[in-house]
Amino acid sequence: MRLNPSNISIIKRLLSGKNSRPLKAILKKCEPADIAGLFNLLHQKESINLIEAIISTDQAAEVLLEVPEQRLGVLLERMEMNKIIALLTYYPEDSCSYFLSVMNEQQRETVINLLPAERRQRLLQLLSYPEDTAGRVMSTSLFTLPITLNASQAIEYLREKPKDFPFYYAYCVDEVGKLVGVVSLREMATAPAQTPLMDLAKKDVVNVSPTTTNEEVAQLVEKYNFLAIPVLDDDQKILGVITIDDVVDIIQEQATADIYASAGLQEDDRVYSPILFSIKNRLPWMLLNLVLASYVSRVVSLFEATMQELIVLATLNNIVAGMGGNTAIQTLTVVTRGLSVGDFNYTSKTRAVLKEAAVGSFNGVVVGLCAGILVYFWKSNLMVAIVICLALILNSFFASALGTIVPLTMKYFKRDPAAGSGVIVTVLCDCLGFFAFLGIATFALHHFS
């Protein structure tokens, strides 16, 4: 059942009523993501009632996984302790470790200490993997087949445990639990009954370790069109598996992070975030930019005498800054996106640097000439026209070189190329651009007029 204004209002009415049976009947027919969207429309009391209802219909984990992280933290804070303990004791480990990770520290500590010892240990183990790594994302409810079975035995085995079978592949392990190969259901079903799994399974399975970054996991799954990828420990034993629906979420988050990084935003700063949260996240970036802009101003300030002599230079400054900035951002965007989606599988870094410099220089010459002509006809000043042409050519060359070299260098030193490159490149380009434009102008004023 899809939710619409009319059944949403029915749900709201049922949430404030005493009789929970019709409510549960409706919720059972809804998609978890739709129920998660409901929280946005509910008051505090109604939210709590809804959580109790989805716990009783056994949908709580799936629904809560769809609630945006920030909202989830708030919802969990409001839940009764015994409900949280029940959730964390009976739901899948990977969902539980996620729930713990979005709680505030105090609630997390309290909750963890109230969990059964074994569960607590497992969850602490999962939480010990760094954020944004395979260990945090993997699902630990595993299904493995002994490699010693044959095809028909394997299918019997599957039939007995259909609940844990993820439908994609079955991972085959040897007697000590090491991963030996992977076999798809299709292969098992179509092979002659007596075929040993050993012959059927694909060996040399592409795998990751629990500390592999999410970005790498996503690139592997995407490149090979896998539906799942196993996470192995140092002894080649399976710890968990990452399925493609997790990868979809990783890719979306990664893309958001890339887009956001270039604007100095934090990934969880969204249209629905609280005002104070957004202010706190964005203000430091604005202040950093103010400081950097004031350094650029110092460069401009060196040429106050020149500008006073020829005020048209002050009028044209923004063209120089704008053109340099645009060239830099174009190059930077192509390079950082290429790094994050793996485009460098198809070209070398040196070739990319040379190519971008060539493109930037060529465009710089064209744009420089056009700007020169435009300025000449507007201000009737040949010298200024020549100066802006030269400045734009120089600036465009630097902008495209910096736009490639800075992110590649950051990647080399294992820093996030999307995050810092923009600021560095823009400030350097502004400084170089103004220095070139006003510097050449000063030289020309003293020597040719």
Place this chain on the structure above:
Amino acid sequence: MRLNPSNISIIKRLLSGKNSRPLKAILKKCEPADIAGLFNLLHQKESINLIEAIISTDQAAEVLLEVPEQRLGVLLERMEMNKIIALLTYYPEDSCSYFLSVMNEQQRETVINLLPAERRQRLLQLLSYPEDTAGRVMSTSLFTLPITLNASQAIEYLREKPKDFPFYYAYCVDEVGKLVGVVSLREMATAPAQTPLMDLAKKDVVNVSPTTTNEEVAQLVEKYNFLAIPVLDDDQKILGVITIDDVVDIIQEQATADIYASAGLQEDDRVYSPILFSIKNRLPWMLLNLVLASYVSRVVSLFEATMQELIVLATLNNIVAGMGGNTAIQTLTVVTRGLSVGDFNYTSKTRAVLKEAAVGSFNGVVVGLCAGILVYFWKSNLMVAIVICLALILNSFFASALGTIVPLTMKYFKRDPAAGSGVIVTVLCDCLGFFAFLGIATFALHHFS
């Protein structure tokens, strides 16, 4: 087998040799994506030999699907006509329509006319759907079950046709072929043998039409964690199915398009694209920006007298432009990303506009005050300090309001909010910012000094 420098050099040697058997043996063990990466390292002649080899090992479609679009066009141009015809006659329809779409127009026309009539018609039908819609992405090799079967009959049915079964869900249809429901393999396997599919299947299946945009498809699949979504015609008959690995590609492309749009780049302008291609793609944007920057210069030009009287204003112009631009880009990024990943499911548009204006204004006040203090201590001019403070506050308010309203308006008129908003917002902010800064300064100069 994973490719590494040593086996790559073996493959290269085999490609130039006469004996194709060892080459085929190696290729059969490689992942299609790895073979696709090889083309980057090969000369023209070797590329053609590799294509012939993968045709003979029946891997051609999978490998070619992994080659970046631009490269694929070039490879197809070099292939012999009879090989292309064979490819397009025997490989899955959806792959073939994709191959046709990347060919140059002349080759496409020639090839289409040489195909068997029925195939030609089917492919033309697929190509008739608009680019970036479900009809272009869907896989048309379908597997459906008659809804009249029971669970054990359905499993028998599956066993007979394991090749077409996609492993995810089976779509159940009535006697005229209308989609009635969907059932997962798990449900079929665990239900009592006699349970009718009618009772087992989930009705009211979320579906799309062939003209649904890829973006919408991706949002649905992501929201509901589906592994596949059916594409229905107006009579509710299944035309095809879009699987999650296609959605992963859609999401990556969408993210690239979003990131690129804000820098005025075309999606296929990548680090490995030919130089001329990149020049041709980026130059128009640079020239557009030159024209717009010259309009901004005209605004600055209005205040030449004021700047000449107080040259420090010319020095500080770049702070005003920079701060306004950064505020605008932060707001714009949050809003456009929110539109493309569906964040507006969790808040209303009005609330978002008000929130962003509030955040922008608050940050504007803080940044304005800081800039005022900074300028006062640097230039010891109280009036200029007050002017820049006021200008930044005003500009920040406008920047955050425009950064929300412009993309929402573009979305309302069904334009791509990521593509045009950046330019419009930046130019408007620059003009408003300079006008506020230099205008207030002119007023102050005339009235207070």
